[in-house]
Amino acid sequence: MRCPFCAQNDDRVVDSRELDDAGATRRRRVCKRCNRRFTTYERVEPTARVTVVKKDGTRVPFNRAKVLAGLQAACYKRPVPADALVAAAEAVEESLFKRGDREVDSLEVGRLTAQRLKALDAVAYIRFASVYMNFRDVDDLFEEVQAVREAQPPAQTPGQRGFGFADG
Secondary structure, eight states: OOOTTOOOOOEEEEEEOOTTTTTTTEEEEETTTTTOOEEEEEEOOOSSSOOOEEETSSSEEHHHHHHHHHHHHTTTTTSSOHHHHHHHHHHHHHHHHHHHOEEEHHHHHHHHHHHHHHHHHHHHHHHHHHHHHHHHHHHHHHHHHHHHHHHSOOOOOOOEEEETEEEE
């Protein structure tokens, strides 16, 4: 492992631990040359790659980074922790690989991503769904908002609407 500070290829592992349900190992390392510490993450690379079939028929390799970028865009300025987004992207990837299919439709990737977002943040879900579900008109979007709203527990602080200002 190359040191990110001095590029030396000689280090030792100081601490190693499995990450919860992520299928990865976190290792703290120290460079033997500059004595600086850094963290690496190891993950088993699946042997069978999944190919995503896009709407236009083109095929591209599945890319977890693209799923994460979509999650981050949907959650822009929302109170969703970054590690929750990484975990959601990993869960989407894991569920695709567990199926064992060599090809998966891009709509299925979007559906799985939307499911994860729905559990994290309703507003982020609606943002994502407005692109992924390709609503025909405002009425379709409104119906989805209503469905999400009905599934939500009642607000904890009565009297707050819109921009967080109290009614009155």
